Amino acid sequence: MTLTVNAAAVNASINATGEEDWYKFQSSTAGNYTIRTYGSLDTYMYLFQSDQSTLITENDDGVGVGYNSVITRSLTANTWYYIKIKGYNGTRIGDYSVDVKKQTETIITLIVDAPAVNAAISATGEEDWYKFQTSTAGNYTIRTYGSLDTYMYLFQTDQSTLITENDDGVGVGYNSVITRNLTANTWYYVKIKGYNGIRIGDYSVDVKKQTETIITLIVDAAALNAAISLTGEEDWYKFQTSTAGNYTIRTYGSLDTYMYLFQSDQSTLITENDDGVGVGYNSVITQNLAANTWYYVKIKGYNGTRIGDYSVDVKKQTESIGTLIVDAPAVSAAISTAGEEDWFKFLIITAGTYTIQTYGNLDTYMYLYQGDQSTLIIYDDDAGVGQGSNAGITLNLNANTWYYAKVKEYNSTITGNYTIDIKSQPVVTLTLDTPPHEDAISIIGEEDWFKFQTNTAGNYTIQTYGNLNTYMYLYQNDLITVISVDNDGSDIGYNSKITQNLNANTWYFIRLRENSGTSTGSYSIDVQSPTSTVTLTVDAPAINASIIAVGEEDWFKFKTGIAGSYLIQTYGNLDTYMFLYENDRITVIAENDDVNRPGGNYNSMIRSNLSASTWYYVKIKSYDGIRTGEYSIDVKKETETVATLAVDAPPTEASISIPGEQDWYKFQTSTAGLYIIETYGTLDTYMYLYGNDQTTLIAENDDIAHTPDSRLHNSRISINLNANTWYYIKIREYHSTVTGNYSLDVIYEYIGQPPKKLKGYSRDGAIILNWSVPLLVSPTSYNVYWSESENGTYTLMSNVLINSVTYNGNLGLRWYYVTAIYPGIGESGPSNKVSVSPFFASQIVVDAPPINDAISTPGENDWYKFQTGTAGIYTIVTYGDLDTYMELYQSDQTMLAFDDDDGPGLEKNAGISISLRANTWYYVKVREYSTTAVGSYSIDVKGPLASFVTLTVDSPPINVAISAALENDWYRFQTITAGTYTIHTYGELDTYMYLYQSDLNTLTLIAENDDAPGSGRSSGITMNLSPNIWYYVLIIGYHNYATGNYSIDVKTQPVELLTVNATPADAIISTPGENNWFKFLTNSTGYYTIQTYGNLDTYMYLYQSDMISLVSKNDDGIGTGYNASIIQYLNAETWYYVRIIEHNPAITGVYSIDVKNDASKSIGIGTNIKEDALIVPSSSDILIYPNPASDYINLVLPGDFNNLIRLEIMDLSGKQIANQNLKKDQQINKTISVQDLPSGLYFVKIVFSDRIVLEKFIKE
Incomplete structure (x- = not known):
């Protein structure tokens, strides 16, 4: 139905629940229009743009008019608008009427520096407009006066481009104040409304021109005294340089200043500064400036709110640019004052690889520039020799070109000496699959560079040989991006070894140094391609091979037929050493030097039980790495009897x-x-x-x-x-x-037998003995005997009724045995003898199948030992239904770690991942968690991270398999940027996935998943991850017993751009469990509303610009059903990220989303909340005590409710300090710690489905 502006109200009715009435009207001229309903029906009104879908605003109850709805809005001329009216909550029915009125309004002209003009906001939603014309450029202040809580906007001449806005001017209560530097002879427009559009009352307004001048600063003269006397005031200065170089502009005094440096046009910003390093609230700018040029400086109080006295000066820095000669001795230099920057230049004659390097104890930071001394090429902190405080840049540079290097102390607060040089780096080309290249580290701290070109894609192995303890880096062809690093390869002692999946036809670079940076020596290095592996056929004749160069290694591979025992052996006079690897060519299964058979002392042989239809790799080298000669090798499937x-x-x-x-x-x-x-x-x-x-x-x-x-x-x-x-x-x-x-x-076992399986161990200062119980005829009791020595005289110590005994106190090392007393038979013979020392440990072989064991007596401790091979992260895990608790000890019984339920599979399993030393014995104690239950379990130890398969983000899935029960598949991947990543398995195998983060010492579980939503048996984890971090993934068959094939990949999630105050963007959750990401850039500081629309039950997360730090989250915005809504006070000119998921991860659907910055600043006000619900309740609603509080508050909400949503704590600005989702019928009676909060006024907000209640408390 069409409504005519300023006509009589139209009668209508809502006859059925859920009914919606639509109206349209056309504005004539621009201005304020009021749409209002009348009658007893509780209405709810929406105002839309001419497309009938873009919501302008909505209203439930207009102020002071009961159940009727009222919307007053400034509208555009000659435009159609649409109105939707429904009964409140969609359930009310009845009669009403509606009309549209044009508000009579004028734009009042304000005269600069004239007395304030009196005015009033007489209706909710009313907006008053003013205009004024400047005379000269400078600072102008527009200010309101009176008791009305005003909100002011300042616009450009077009009356639409917003310059700035203000709520409460500093120190003036509810009045608004804007101070702004404005252009001469220009009209500006001011809009004033009551705060939130609902306040009414009288006020006055004026415009004042601030008296100001641009003061000239003389370089190297004494500081000038000045003052910021008004909030928003800005002081301007100018100075002229003489010669080019570094100039420092600095403020002094107690005023917290903020400084801007501009080009000679007084508008192009060069840089800005708040607090100069080490000088408290004062500002300092040091900048390299051109000669004979005017520059402008603007100074204001911090945040535009501070006032007070200060002084300012400009100083020319005495500086020179030192010249470095390529390959000349290092030049001595020093940072003699905090914040000082040293400049150097050097000329490159021949194109190639060069290293610019600092030396010494000063923590330096280096920047490399092009010949214009301004275009930054690269910078570095600690990549120099020794990896400590020195800076180092290695880069390919052009011929006949000048470059500039800038060096400063890392924090710009420390001084000290250093030296610097530039060296040409000869890059040696390595040829694939050729004998190792001989080289040496001949000078302490020296680094050698190599490059090689791949032929086909696949795993390449770069390895060093010899006695030098090497450290290796593998780079992309930009010589900057590190692909992998290695100190000691898994089976080669001090030598380095990197096996990496590389692209075809690509150059890669290697940097090599001595590990400690303190030694020199010789080494050799080679690169083996994927095609350098010879294929062996099982049960075929031996093939001939040879080691023709010192340090050479030969690689072979073979594929098994059926599962069983396979024998790999060498023949001939060469003293060989053999390694057997899994099909990843990294995980060592077994190794062997000399086989024990006639004529075979120099030959190697490995017998191993291998899986069916699987590729395995064999590496052969000479025993000491220096022998050469011929040999032959074969693989046989063994016939077993x-x-x-x-x-x-x-x-x-x-x-x-x-x-x-x-x-x-x-x-x-x-x-x-x-x-x-x-x-x-x-x-x-x-x-x-x-x-x-x-x-x-x-x-x-x-x-x-x-x-x-x-x-x-x-x-x-x-x-x-x-x-x-x-x-x-x-x-x-x-x-x-x-x-x-x-x-x-x-x-x-027979009747009357001696006790079996006698065990003795120490626990918590007590000596504990236990033994097995015969199953045929149970003894009536047991006699325990002891002796000082194994073969000494044994004395009866005690008679016990059960098959365990505990003796308190430190009895020292003793020997024990036990006899059984049988009814009608008498005493049996002795059991085995045991001596009680700290513990007995069963040995676990690293990377061997799990050992089966059991806790047979409540409180029993089982001990294990294992010996590490290479240093790295080892994982000890239990399996089974028993709820185990694990402790890890050094050999001196020093506890290193403990765990309850971090193992894979069932929640009851224990697991520890920890970095351990090489070739060291460690001990593991396992007990049942409660010490009251018994049962079976198994345990194993897995070796270092070198055995993990690397996944590449956004690459196709790799095909793998769980081929045996209890098998664990480990993967790792490195993130590039912060964001959402999805790790997913595919296929028929029922997988279980664990995601870990690593600090290179331990693995920390951060997520796990059984079945990804909508994907059946496949696992999937979608998670927000940090940039440039390695993450680790463990895949097992469900409950550790499922086997079969699967594939796995890692994918990044895209981020869509939202524009503030734009039309809602359409989006879709198209796959179960999907995460949608959005980002938006704020324009000014203030409150922003991020809102979803549609029938999809969305859940929203708001993050800082790092995409990790959570700002707020929301499920169902108040009064908006399934839609999510966040109202948050945000910083200006800052990127924020939004993540949207469906509340039920199994559901998909469409929705839309937008960001608005005209949200209400009242704490927790949603657009659909009735004003009479926004109360500060009495103590009968929320009880907070003590109040004021210093350490904690007790929070009580009396009564029974069934519509609770959320509990929040906020500060005065509306910033959310804490939040907790509530069950709808939850009883609230809790103690909350506030000891870490700063002193001040805070609010407790409890959100119901139909209202919000507030109470304040004071933190002392």
């Missing part, structure tokens, strides 16, 4: 005759019961027990003491087995590198 053991028969003699050999046995049970499978002898054995399919692992064991002369090398499995069933046993030597004899038997 199974020996039969008889239960309760004498031990069977056997041997491991070849390193890596595995012996198989089988035995058949007759009756169900407890069986003990045990090895004897000096060989360090490792035992596996399998079911009758020879595949299903039932149990495994490394070491257990069982006789007085045992040396913890024998294996033992005690387990309850079924009757008339075949079981299989596999025995290997623990390290798979040693040979020797052992014996083995299988025993069935």
